[in-house]
Amino acid sequence: MAATVIVIGAGPAGVRAAQALVEAGLRPVVIDEGRRDGGQIYRRQPEGFKRTYETLYGTEAARARALHDAFDALRPKIDYVPDTLVWNIEPNALHTVSGTRHRKLAFDALIICSGATDRLMPVPGWHHAGAYSLGGAQVALKSQGCAIGSRVVMMGTGPLLYLVAAQYVKAGATVSAVLDTSTFAQRLRALPQLLAIPSALRKGVALMRVLKDARVPVHRGITPVEIRGTPEHGVQGVRVRQADGAMLQVGCDAVALGYHLRPETQLADLAGCEFRFDQALQQWLPIADVDGRSNVKGIYLAGDGARVRGADAAERAGRLAALAALKDIGMTCSEDEANKLRLQLNRFTRFASGLRTAFPWPARFAAALPDETIVCRCEAITAGDLRRVVNDMGAKEANRAKAFSRVGMGRCQGRFCAHAGAEVIAAEARVPLEAVGRLRGQAPVKPLPMALAPHKDLETSE
Amino acid sequence: MNERADVIVIGGGIVGTTTAFFLRRRKRSVILLERGLTGQQASGVNFGGVRRQGRALEQLAMSNRALQTWRRSRELLGEDVEFLPSGHTRVCYHAHDAEYFHRYAADARAYDLDLEVLEGAAMFERFPFLGRDVIAASISPLDGHANPRLAAPAFGRAAARLGARVVENTEVVRVEKEAGGFCVESAAGDVYRAEQVLICAGAWANTLSTQFGEPVPLVARGPQMAVTEPVPYVFKASMGVYTSIKEESVYFRQVERGNIVLGGGPPGPADADTRRASVLAENTVAQLAQFRRMVPAMRPLHVIRVWSGVESYLPDSEPVIGPSSKADGLFYAFGFSGSGFQIGPGVGETLAELLDAGSTPIDLSSFSIRRFQRASLTHAQSLTSETSP
Numbered sequence: 001m002a003a004t005v006i007v008i009g010a011g012p013a014g015v016r017a018a019q020a021l022v023e024a025g026l027r028p029v030v031i032d033e034g035r036r037d038g039g040q041i042y043r044r045q046p047e048g049f050k051r052t053y054e055t056l057y058g059t060e061a062a063r064a065r066a067l068h069d070a071f072d073a074l075r076p077k078i079d080y081v082p083d084t085l086v087w088n089i090e091p092n093a094l095h096t097v098s099g100t101r102h103r104k105l106a107f108d109a110l111i112i113c114s115g116a117t118d119r120l121m122p123v124p125g126w127h128h129a130g131a132y133s134l135g136g137a138q139v140a141l142k143s144q145g146c147a148i149g150s151r152v153v154m155m156g157t158g159p160l161l162y163l164v165a166a167q168y169v170k171a172g173a174t175v176s177a178v179l180d181t182s183t184f185a186q187r188l189r190a191l192p193q194l195l196a197i198p199s200a201l202r203k204g205v206a207l208m209r210v211l212k213d214a215r216v217p218v219h220r221g222i223t224p225v226e227i228r229g230t231p232e233h234g235v236q237g238v239r240v241r242q243a244d245g246a247m248l249q250v251g252c253d254a255v256a257l258g259y260h261l262r263p264e265t266q267l268a269d270l271a272g273c274e275f276r277f278d279q280a281l282q283q284w285l286p287i288a289d290v291d292g293r294s295n296v297k298g299i300y301l302a303g304d305g306a307r308v309r310g311a312d313a314a315e316r317a318g319r320l321a322a323l324a325a326l327k328d329i330g331m332t333c334s335e336d337e338a339n340k341l342r343l344q345l346n347r348f349t350r351f352a353s354g355l356r357t358a359f360p361w362p363a364r365f366a367a368a369l370p371d372e373t374i375v376c377r378c379e380a381i382t383a384g385d386l387r388r389v390v391n392d393m394g395a396k397e398a399n400r401a402k403a404f405s406r407v408g409m410g411r412c413q414g415r416f417c418a419h420a421g422a423e424v425i426a427a428e429a430r431v432p433l434e435a436v437g438r439l440r441g442q443a444p445v446k447p448l449p450m451a452l453a454p455h456k457d458l459e460t461s462e
Numbered sequence: 463m464n465e466r467a468d469v470i471v472i473g474g475g476i477v478g479t480t481t482a483f484f485l486r487r488r489k490r491s492v493i494l495l496e497r498g499l500t501g502q503q504a505s506g507v508n509f510g511g512v513r514r515q516g517r518a519l520e521q522l523a524m525s526n527r528a529l530q531t532w533r534r535s536r537e538l539l540g541e542d543v544e545f546l547p548s549g550h551t552r553v554c555y556h557a558h559d560a561e562y563f564h565r566y567a568a569d570a571r572a573y574d575l576d577l578e579v580l581e582g583a584a585m586f587e588r589f590p591f592l593g594r595d596v597i598a599a600s601i602s603p604l605d606g607h608a609n610p611r612l613a614a615p616a617f618g619r620a621a622a623r624l625g626a627r628v629v630e631n632t633e634v635v636r637v638e639k640e641a642g643g644f645c646v647e648s649a650a651g652d653v654y655r656a657e658q659v660l661i662c663a664g665a666w667a668n669t670l671s672t673q674f675g676e677p678v679p680l681v682a683r684g685p686q687m688a689v690t691e692p693v694p695y696v697f698k699a700s701m702g703v704y705t706s707i708k709e710e711s712v713y714f715r716q717v718e719r720g721n722i723v724l725g726g727g728p729p730g731p732a733d734a735d736t737r738r739a740s741v742l743a744e745n746t747v748a749q750l751a752q753f754r755r756m757v758p759a760m761r762p763l764h765v766i767r768v769w770s771g772v773e774s775y776l777p778d779s780e781p782v783i784g785p786s787s788k789a790d791g792l793f794y795a796f797g798f799s800g801s802g803f804q805i806g807p808g809v810g811e812t813l814a815e816l817l818d819a820g821s822t823p824i825d826l827s828s829f830s831i832r833r834f835q836r837a838s839l840t841h842a843q844s845l846t847s848e849t850s851p
Contacts, residue, residue, distance in 0.1 A: 088743040095743040102747050393615065400499060403506065403611040411691055411766050443741065447691060447764035450750050 009113030011039020012311045013303025013318030020322035031081045037071045087444035089271040100451040109325040114305030118258035125227030130235030134258035147173040149254025155179040157359040158260035166210040177250045183221040193354025196347045269441030277434040284438040292321030313348035366423030376417040378410020396429040414439045467491040470656040473663035475505035479617035480810025486624035488818045497633040501614025507771025509725045510610040512804045513550045515602040522573035528808030543613045549699035550605035560598035607700045607715045658791045665734040665774035667796035683729035684739030684770035690763045692720030712752040732772045739770035775799045783829035
């Protein structure tokens, strides 16, 4: 019998992985949380929406179309399971939920292409209605054609800051300001590495031109001070300190935040993959070899869910992981092609490290957060609460601090607060970030309905 | 390092931390050795039920003692461990279980545990949210629940403030009897000495009791816990199903901030060596069906997290508490079989009394480690005969 290979995710990495498996004669299962394929970057608009590729994806229109066409061609040759969350993984089987329907699927090999979400740094007032992540602001636009507000501020750093701002401008939204925490000098320093992918660098410059033409104020080297707002009216403005020390206030009714991306690693964690602290990224990442093999037999990691290198790299990494899986289950595949993909990925790795230099994670902001700032928005835990468990209760490790303070215990399970929370702990305990450790992943990956249909229905009285 | 105290407590769970706490109140010097951090395993990951009803009658004296400590916890600890004396209710689906509720309530009265058993319309009037399969409820108004993540560490810190030496991240590899007491050696080679030793090391206790020729058939299992998103606080009492059918035996409690903590059903795998335990996905799925049966209104809620930890179980589901039968000055308290959290401070207070004064009015005879000696002998013989050529 042919091996059962499951691919999680139908973004750039997942689609290219599935394609390589189909080419080898397999019929993979592709499970995706989205209603349609494309992932986040090439997210397809809902059925019935009529925006053109150029409108939706701008400079990436050709790539988006190529990926969608490739997936459409695969459809008869794969088992496609959209609108479905993988909520738990055990050895050689995974558990899904779609609506309230539970399914268990066995696999011989699993390729996890779980993508990335925004890396966030708390700022006073970010709990007000109208504060979004940059990725969230982009989803609203791509999926539903909505802006998050009528006057929007984009704040943080990273390529997405400029991309989303430019997409909002092109869609006709008012972008009141782009507030970047990194400096022009940092960008210049990164230039040699960014030249690894000249086309990407050119696109970045083009985005800046879009903002300039629309006269969107762009401030670099800023320090966020506060998102102003009230519980009744939500976000009303943003206050930042400029590079020269002067205060700047910008009125707005929505703000999008983000500091580059973080891989969605919970599935790798539940699959038992070992993690290692990456000094350059200052993040805990699942261990994977260049082809995407994790330390767990049969588990492969590809795309931004393993290492954030962008969509073009993800397409190659997805294909490469599939080739590795095929090889490991005893099927032949082209070693030449694998070599070519590895070489190409090297360039993306260099480019990604350039992006880190150009748009660094502002770890120092965490130590400076006022005590009353909420760090964990799900559970409404403040920086002061977290500092108290470090000082009064001796919690210097992430899971211990979580047990005492509830940071990371809410709906998002720390996906959006764990990085900053760990920085707060490290600063307060005066230990390196690595020593704080990482929150252990726990199922379900996202909230699981209690109406989940069981194996045999026991309900008699509803 | 070479340190000495009157008593060495091995294991920083709820029993170890409370024993250290009560020993310090009796002015005895204590070293508490914990392989990880205090309250990290069974004491920290359990349901958090502060429940007397349902316990073997022999446990109730210590359980009552424990309740007094839970009630005074804020005053004793100087901090809040979220003890909520909001009552505990057992419900059942089967007629023979309802009969047992009445029997147990009658028996428990002699131990100062007053229970009220309701059936039919009176029960649904009190608990209108119960599913129609439920036929009886046994209510213990003075029981409740507390936060297990906070309790044992808080007792550990309180003991330390009173002068106990609490040493974390220290795994004990050897306990030896020597002239005048015991010598306890850690994996790192540190040596601690004391006249008396208490082994309350949960799933790790058997390795140490075996060093004194007292092996026990202890197995590690993981509780299958889950929690919902916060919703309006409506379920005041902690509530569980009493049944002989393992799948039906689920329980829940709602905390004041709104989350509902869920647990029960068959346990999951746990490994004392790796200190890992997992929640089996199938168990979660089966649990949710049972909750819909018990409280149909839970259907629209979501589980946001599941967790487990390493608990230790004995074949008769009763703990070992009391002196070693082999070495004077050596004491045990482990194997609480999923029911150690509430009674923990009562066991700690009783052991502190026993170690300090040499006796306690509480009868510990049914918890003696001796009860496994005959059984393990038979087991060892059968193993020998099976493996003999």
